Amino acid sequence: MERLQKILAQAGVASRRKCEELILSGQVAVNGETVTTLGVKADPEADIITVGGKPIKSEKKLYLVMNKPKGVITSASDPHGRKIVSDYLPGIKERVYPVGRLDYDTEGLLILTNDGDFAKMLTHPSHQVPKTYLATVRGIPHGNALEKLQNGIKLKDGMTAPAEVEYQDVDPERKQATIRITIHEGRNRQVRRMFEAINHPVSRLKRIKYGELNLSNLARGKYRHLTAQEVEDLKKIATKTHNIQK
Ligand code: URA
Numbered sequence: 603m604e605r606l607q608k609i610l611a612q613a614g615v616a617s618r619r620k621c622e623e624l625i626l627s628g629q630v631a632v633n634g635e636t637v638t639t640l641g642v643k644a645d646p647e648a649d650i651i652t653v654g655g656k657p658i659k660s661e662k663k664l665y666l667v668m669n670k671p672k673g674v675i676t677s678a679s680d681p682h683g684r685k686i687v688s689d690y691l692p693g694i695k696e697r698v699y700p701v702g703r704l705d706y707d708t709e710g711l712l713i714l715t716n717d718g719d720f721a722k723m724l725t726h727p728s729h730q731v732p733k734t735y736l737a738t739v740r741g742i743p744h745g746n747a748l749e750k751l752q753n754g755i756k757l758k759d760g761m762t763a764p765a766e767v768e769y770q771d772v773d774p775e776r777k778q779a780t781i782r783i784t785i786h787e788g789r790n791r792q793v794r795r796m797f798e799a800i801n802h803p804v805s806r807l808k809r810i811k812y813g814e815l816n817l818s819n820l821a822r823g824k825y826r827h828l829t830a831q832e833v834e835d836l837k838k839i840a841t842k843t844h845n846i847q848k
Contacts, residue, residue: 603643606630609651612716613658614696629654664696665833666714668825669817672707672806676700687712690823701725701812702733702788710735710809711817713836714825720833723840724813730763730786731840734811735793739802742772742779747800751783755799762796763787778805813839 610621610630622640624630630637631652632644644651651658670676674685678699687700691714701713701721715721724731748767755762763786771780779802785792794804810817813836820826828836 603645605640606632606637606642606644606651607640609644609646610653610658612697613646613651613661615653615658624653631655661696661716663717663720664694664698664715665717665720665828666691666694666698666825667815667817667820667828667832668712668714669820669822670704670709670712671823672709675706676703676712687714691825694825704809705791705794705807708807708809709822710807711812711815712809713812713815713828720837724836725788726840727787729840731813731836732766732784732786732811733788733809734782734784736770736780736782736806736808736810737793737797737804738778738780738806739797739804740778741802742774742777743781743797743800743802747802748781750800751796755796757789757792757795757799759789762789762792765796782810784811812836 606625607618607621610616610624611618615621616624625637625640628636628638632642632649634650646660668687668690670687674687674690676687678686678688680686684706691698696716698714698716699721701715702725704710704712713724723729751765752767754764765786766784768782769779770782773779783793793807797804815832815836
Protein backbone atom coordinates (compact mmCIF):
# COMPACT_ATOMS: atom_id res chain seq x y z
CA MET A 603 0.00 0.00 0.00
CA GLU A 604 1.32 3.42 -0.93
CA ARG A 605 0.12 6.95 -0.51
CA LEU A 606 -2.12 7.96 -3.36
CA GLN A 607 -0.08 11.01 -4.37
CA LYS A 608 3.03 8.81 -4.62
CA ILE A 609 1.24 6.28 -6.83
CA LEU A 610 -0.04 9.05 -9.09
CA ALA A 611 3.39 10.69 -9.37
CA GLN A 612 5.05 7.35 -10.11
CA ALA A 613 2.49 6.69 -12.82
CA GLY A 614 3.64 9.92 -14.47
CA VAL A 615 0.40 11.84 -13.85
CA ALA A 616 2.25 14.92 -12.53
CA SER A 617 4.67 15.94 -9.77
CA ARG A 618 3.78 14.74 -6.28
CA ARG A 619 2.80 18.27 -5.30
CA LYS A 620 0.45 18.61 -8.31
CA CYS A 621 -0.99 15.19 -7.55
CA GLU A 622 -1.84 16.35 -4.04
CA GLU A 623 -3.71 19.28 -5.58
CA LEU A 624 -5.58 16.90 -7.89
CA ILE A 625 -6.64 14.84 -4.87
CA LEU A 626 -7.72 17.87 -2.86
CA SER A 627 -9.74 19.19 -5.79
CA GLY A 628 -11.72 15.92 -5.93
CA GLN A 629 -10.47 14.64 -9.26
CA VAL A 630 -9.07 11.35 -7.98
CA ALA A 631 -11.06 8.22 -7.16
CA VAL A 632 -10.10 4.80 -5.81
CA ASN A 633 -12.42 1.95 -6.83
CA GLY A 634 -15.09 4.48 -7.75
CA GLU A 635 -14.91 6.47 -4.49
CA THR A 636 -13.69 10.03 -4.74
CA VAL A 637 -10.82 10.83 -2.39
CA THR A 638 -10.37 14.41 -1.19
CA THR A 639 -7.88 14.01 1.68
CA LEU A 640 -4.15 13.35 1.56
CA GLY A 641 -3.57 10.45 3.97
CA VAL A 642 -5.27 7.80 1.84
CA LYS A 643 -3.27 4.76 0.73
CA ALA A 644 -4.00 2.39 -2.11
CA ASP A 645 -2.54 -0.67 -3.80
CA PRO A 646 -1.43 0.28 -7.32
CA GLU A 647 -1.61 -3.38 -8.42
CA ALA A 648 -5.11 -4.16 -7.11
CA ASP A 649 -7.05 -0.89 -6.89
CA ILE A 650 -8.58 0.98 -9.78
CA ILE A 651 -7.35 4.54 -9.53
CA THR A 652 -8.78 7.21 -11.79
CA VAL A 653 -7.98 10.85 -12.44
CA GLY A 654 -10.80 12.85 -13.98
CA GLY A 655 -12.56 9.50 -14.56
CA LYS A 656 -9.66 7.96 -16.52
CA PRO A 657 -7.69 5.03 -15.06
CA ILE A 658 -4.00 5.73 -14.55
CA LYS A 659 -1.50 3.48 -16.28
CA SER A 660 0.45 1.35 -13.89
CA GLU A 661 4.07 2.18 -14.42
CA LYS A 662 6.52 -0.32 -15.79
CA LYS A 663 9.61 -0.71 -13.65
CA LEU A 664 12.66 0.67 -15.40
CA TYR A 665 16.30 -0.04 -14.63
CA LEU A 666 18.89 1.94 -16.54
CA VAL A 667 22.61 2.45 -16.46
CA MET A 668 24.18 5.58 -17.89
CA ASN A 669 27.69 6.87 -18.37
CA LYS A 670 27.25 10.27 -16.78
CA PRO A 671 29.46 12.98 -18.23
CA LYS A 672 31.22 15.46 -15.98
CA GLY A 673 29.29 18.72 -15.56
CA VAL A 674 25.86 17.16 -15.10
CA ILE A 675 23.90 17.07 -11.86
CA THR A 676 22.02 14.05 -10.60
CA SER A 677 19.02 16.06 -9.28
CA ALA A 678 15.64 16.10 -11.00
CA SER A 679 15.93 19.83 -11.74
CA ASP A 680 18.42 22.63 -11.29
CA PRO A 681 17.54 26.23 -10.43
CA HIS A 682 20.80 27.37 -12.08
CA GLY A 683 19.92 25.79 -15.42
CA ARG A 684 22.76 23.28 -15.41
CA LYS A 685 22.45 20.02 -17.30
CA ILE A 686 20.61 17.24 -15.44
CA VAL A 687 20.79 13.49 -16.02
CA SER A 688 17.32 13.29 -17.56
CA ASP A 689 18.64 15.48 -20.42
CA TYR A 690 20.58 12.34 -21.40
CA LEU A 691 17.59 9.98 -21.39
CA PRO A 692 15.80 10.58 -24.68
CA GLY A 693 12.83 8.28 -25.08
CA ILE A 694 12.35 7.72 -21.34
CA LYS A 695 9.02 9.27 -20.37
CA GLU A 696 8.88 7.74 -16.90
CA ARG A 697 10.39 9.58 -13.94
CA VAL A 698 13.54 7.73 -12.99
CA TYR A 699 15.79 8.60 -10.09
CA PRO A 700 19.51 8.07 -9.63
CA VAL A 701 20.53 5.31 -7.25
CA GLY A 702 22.82 7.30 -5.00
CA ARG A 703 24.40 10.37 -6.45
CA LEU A 704 27.49 11.35 -8.35
CA ASP A 705 28.97 14.82 -7.90
CA TYR A 706 28.55 17.40 -10.65
CA ASP A 707 32.21 16.87 -11.57
CA THR A 708 32.22 13.08 -11.28
CA GLU A 709 31.63 10.98 -14.36
CA GLY A 710 30.83 7.36 -14.99
CA LEU A 711 28.43 4.65 -13.99
CA LEU A 712 25.07 5.81 -12.71
CA ILE A 713 22.08 3.52 -12.19
CA LEU A 714 18.62 5.06 -12.60
CA THR A 715 15.28 3.51 -11.75
CA ASN A 716 11.66 4.20 -10.83
CA ASP A 717 11.72 1.23 -8.42
CA GLY A 718 12.05 2.84 -5.01
CA ASP A 719 12.57 -0.45 -3.18
CA PHE A 720 15.43 -1.38 -5.49
CA ALA A 721 17.10 2.02 -4.99
CA LYS A 722 16.69 1.81 -1.22
CA MET A 723 18.10 -1.70 -1.16
CA LEU A 724 21.23 -0.69 -3.06
CA THR A 725 21.93 2.48 -1.10
CA HIS A 726 21.15 1.24 2.40
CA PRO A 727 24.35 1.79 4.44
CA SER A 728 24.24 -1.66 6.02
CA HIS A 729 24.32 -3.35 2.61
CA GLN A 730 27.76 -2.00 1.73
CA VAL A 731 27.52 -2.51 -2.03
CA PRO A 732 31.05 -2.07 -3.47
CA LYS A 733 31.58 0.84 -5.82
CA THR A 734 34.80 1.21 -7.80
CA TYR A 735 36.29 4.50 -8.98
CA LEU A 736 39.30 5.64 -10.95
CA ALA A 737 40.66 8.70 -9.18
CA THR A 738 43.30 10.79 -10.88
CA VAL A 739 45.09 12.68 -8.14
CA ARG A 740 47.66 15.44 -7.91
CA GLY A 741 51.07 14.11 -6.95
CA ILE A 742 52.02 10.46 -6.60
CA PRO A 743 50.84 8.99 -3.30
CA HIS A 744 53.26 6.73 -1.44
CA GLY A 745 52.26 3.18 -0.69
CA ASN A 746 51.79 4.00 2.99
CA ALA A 747 49.41 6.86 2.13
CA LEU A 748 47.33 4.40 0.12
CA GLU A 749 47.51 1.95 2.98
CA LYS A 750 45.81 4.55 5.18
CA LEU A 751 42.92 4.64 2.72
CA GLN A 752 42.89 0.88 2.65
CA ASN A 753 42.67 0.54 6.42
CA GLY A 754 40.22 3.40 6.99
CA ILE A 755 40.93 7.07 7.44
CA LYS A 756 39.47 9.68 9.74
CA LEU A 757 37.14 12.15 8.04
CA LYS A 758 35.08 14.78 9.80
CA ASP A 759 32.07 12.42 9.78
CA GLY A 760 34.07 9.52 11.21
CA MET A 761 36.38 6.71 10.12
CA THR A 762 35.88 5.26 6.67
CA ALA A 763 35.42 1.51 6.27
CA PRO A 764 38.33 -0.42 4.74
CA ALA A 765 38.70 0.11 1.00
CA GLU A 766 40.53 -1.71 -1.78
CA VAL A 767 43.15 0.55 -3.31
CA GLU A 768 45.69 0.00 -6.09
CA TYR A 769 47.78 2.00 -8.54
CA GLN A 770 46.26 2.10 -12.02
CA ASP A 771 48.75 4.49 -13.61
CA VAL A 772 51.64 6.64 -12.44
CA ASP A 773 52.70 9.65 -14.51
CA PRO A 774 55.82 11.27 -13.02
CA GLU A 775 56.04 13.78 -15.86
CA ARG A 776 52.63 15.25 -15.13
CA LYS A 777 53.11 14.62 -11.42
CA GLN A 778 49.90 12.69 -11.13
CA ALA A 779 48.65 9.18 -10.52
CA THR A 780 45.46 7.29 -11.20
CA ILE A 781 44.31 5.10 -8.35
CA ARG A 782 41.63 2.44 -8.52
CA ILE A 783 39.63 2.52 -5.31
CA THR A 784 36.67 0.42 -4.18
CA ILE A 785 34.58 1.70 -1.29
CA HIS A 786 31.64 0.07 0.46
CA GLU A 787 29.94 3.22 1.71
CA GLY A 788 28.32 6.16 -0.02
CA ARG A 789 29.03 9.25 2.01
CA ASN A 790 28.90 12.65 0.42
CA ARG A 791 32.03 13.34 -1.71
CA GLN A 792 33.66 10.43 0.03
CA VAL A 793 36.39 9.53 -2.46
CA ARG A 794 37.39 13.18 -2.92
CA ARG A 795 37.54 13.68 0.84
CA MET A 796 39.59 10.50 1.35
CA PHE A 797 42.26 11.69 -1.09
CA GLU A 798 42.17 15.22 0.34
CA ALA A 799 42.91 13.64 3.72
CA ILE A 800 46.20 12.23 2.36
CA ASN A 801 46.99 15.54 0.59
CA HIS A 802 46.47 14.25 -2.93
CA PRO A 803 43.39 16.07 -4.21
CA VAL A 804 41.37 14.45 -6.97
CA SER A 805 41.47 16.14 -10.36
CA ARG A 806 39.30 13.58 -12.16
CA LEU A 807 36.90 11.01 -10.76
CA LYS A 808 35.10 8.29 -12.67
CA ARG A 809 32.95 5.49 -11.29
CA ILE A 810 33.61 2.35 -13.31
CA LYS A 811 31.81 -0.36 -11.36
CA TYR A 812 28.76 -0.76 -9.10
CA GLY A 813 28.50 -4.18 -7.48
CA GLU A 814 29.49 -6.46 -10.34
CA LEU A 815 28.11 -4.11 -12.97
CA ASN A 816 30.75 -2.51 -15.22
CA LEU A 817 30.51 0.49 -17.46
CA SER A 818 31.91 -1.70 -20.30
CA ASN A 819 31.79 0.12 -23.60
CA LEU A 820 28.86 2.42 -22.84
CA ALA A 821 29.81 5.74 -24.44
CA ARG A 822 29.91 8.92 -22.39
CA GLY A 823 26.45 10.49 -22.13
CA LYS A 824 24.68 7.28 -23.25
CA TYR A 825 22.42 4.90 -21.37
CA ARG A 826 21.04 1.40 -21.76
CA HIS A 827 18.46 -0.77 -20.00
CA LEU A 828 19.83 -3.29 -17.52
CA THR A 829 19.07 -6.91 -18.31
CA ALA A 830 16.83 -8.88 -15.93
CA GLN A 831 19.93 -10.85 -14.91
CA GLU A 832 21.84 -7.65 -14.07
CA VAL A 833 18.92 -6.43 -11.93
CA GLU A 834 18.82 -9.78 -10.14
CA ASP A 835 22.58 -9.73 -9.56
CA LEU A 836 22.39 -6.24 -8.07
CA LYS A 837 19.56 -7.29 -5.78
CA LYS A 838 21.57 -10.30 -4.70
CA ILE A 839 24.64 -8.26 -3.87
CA ALA A 840 22.54 -5.72 -1.97
CA THR A 841 20.88 -8.32 0.22
CA LYS A 842 24.15 -10.07 1.02
CA THR A 843 25.34 -8.02 3.98
CA HIS A 844 29.12 -7.85 4.14
CA ASN A 845 30.81 -7.91 7.45
CA ILE A 846 33.29 -5.08 7.18
CA GLN A 847 34.59 -3.75 10.43
CA LYS A 848 34.94 -0.01 10.81
N1 URA B 1 32.90 10.02 -4.12
C1 URA B 1 33.03 11.31 -4.45
O1 URA B 1 33.85 12.03 -3.89
N2 URA B 1 32.23 11.79 -5.42
C2 URA B 1 31.33 11.05 -6.08
O2 URA B 1 30.63 11.54 -6.95
C3 URA B 1 31.21 9.71 -5.70
C4 URA B 1 32.02 9.22 -4.72
